[in-house]
Amino acid sequence: GQNIDQPTEMTATEGAIVQINCTYQTSGFNGLFWYQQHAGEAPTFLSYNVLDGLEEKGRFSSFLSRSKGYSYLLLKELQMKDSASYLCAVRGAGNMLTFGGGTRLMVKP
Amino acid sequence: DSGVTQTPKHLITATGQRVTLRCSPRSGDLSVYWYQQSLDQGLQFLIQYYNGEERAKGNILERFSAQQFPDLHSELNLSSLELGDSALYFCASSSPNSPLHFGNGTRLTVT
Numbered sequence: 423g424q425n426i427d428q429p430t431e432m433t434a435t436e437g438a439i440v441q442i443n444c445t446y447q448t449s450g451f452n453g454l455f456w457y458q459q460h461a462g463e464a465p466t467f468l469s470y471n472v473l474d475g476l477e478e479k480g481r482f483s484s485f486l487s488r489s490k491g492y493s494y495l496l497l498k499e500l501q502m503k504d505s506a507s508y509l510c511a512v513r514g515a516g517n518m519l520t521f522g523g524g525t526r527l528m529v530k531p
Numbered sequence: 532d533s534g535v536t537q538t539p540k541h542l543i544t545a546t547g548q549r550v551t552l553r554c555s556p557r558s559g560d561l562s563v564y565w566y567q568q569s570l571d572q573g574l575q576f577l578i579q580y581y582n583g584e585e586r587a588k589g590n591i592l593e594r595f596s597a598q599q600f601p602d603l604h605s606e607l608n609l610s611s612l613e614l615g616d617s618a619l620y621f622c623a624s625s626s627p628n629s630p631l632h633f634g635n636g637t638r639l640t641v642t
Contacts, residue, residue, distance in 0.1 A: 455630055464533065464621060464633040465574070509574065517562065518587040519623075519631055523573040 424448045426522035442495045450515030457509040537634035549610040556624030563605040569618040
């Protein structure tokens, strides 16, 4: 089975940097994904890590440590439109993607 | 636009009824996934199909069933509906080793 933990809520200030952590336990590992979801809308793909290290994509970066079962999503130069839920998901055996409960990020002026 | 199409967008029905949700995957994607998201809850995996065959099953109730057709579109059937089945139902599709791309969801309201 899989167990994925991430904080329920976070608050940050516009222009700042925020780090959203995710820890996981899985019986098989074929990659870790981060998605952004605005309320009532579809999740949209942000990043993918399958090897240890940092993947950078514009204002967003994601880090993975497979030995520690740990990932984080780093958001720089926060904008109001970044207020959303951020979902950590682990792909285990059989290509199945299991999601954590999501972190609701509120960006304040 | 993710390329994944879900219909209908909204569905309102009464308890005890049966509904069918439809999903067309992105062109070229053989895998289809169904997820349920209740209000302010996370995405709960229901079921996955690959090229017409069931690949993985999550927390899907016996009242729910799904299938994937030869043209790769998929349907999720929900029967004997209860108030607690009210949720957003998302379909997603993918190719091997690629991210899942989600449709816009079907919002089901059971009254």
